Amino acid sequence: MSPVLLIAIAAWAVAQGLKLLIAAAVYRKFDITYLTTGGGMPSSHSALVCAAAVSCGMSAGFDSPVFAVAAVMAFIVMYDAANVRRETGEQAKVLNYILRNWGEVRPEEFEDELKELIGHTPFQVAMGAVLGVAVGLAGSFIAFGV
Secondary structure, eight states: OOHHHHHHHHHHHHHHHHHHHHHHHHHSOOOGGGGTOSSSSSOHHHHHHHHHHHHHHHHHOTTSHHHHHHHHHHHHHHHIIIIIHHHHHHHHHHHHHHHHTSOTTOOGGGOSOOOOOOSOOHHHHHHHHHHHHHHHHHHHHHHHOO
C-alpha cells in the first residue's frame, strides 16, 4: 500500500480517536460512535487531506503537480467541511425543531431526526489541518526518510 495513503489513514484514525476522547471529556459520556461519525473536533476530513497533501509534498516535492493537486483537493474538502456541510447541519436543526413540534399529525416518514452534527466550525477544520500536517510530516520522515 502507498505510504501516502497509509499516512493519510493514520491521520484520520488519530483524529477520530481524539474526537472520541474530546467528546467524552466535554459531554462526560463515552460514546464509541464518535470513532466513525463525521463532524466534531477535530475534523478528520481535514486531517486526512492535509496529511495526504503534506506527504505528497514530502515525497514528490512541494513544487510537483502531485502536491499541487493534493493541496487543491485539501482546500476544497476543508471549505466544504466548514461551510457547506456545516450549513446542512444548521438546516437539520431547524427541520428537527419543526418536526418535533409538528403535533399529532406528524408523517411517519419523519420519525427519525436528521443528523445535525455534519460539518465543522472553522476552528475544528483548522485543528484537523494542523493534526494532518503533523501526522503527514512525521509519517513522511518515517516512510521516506526525508
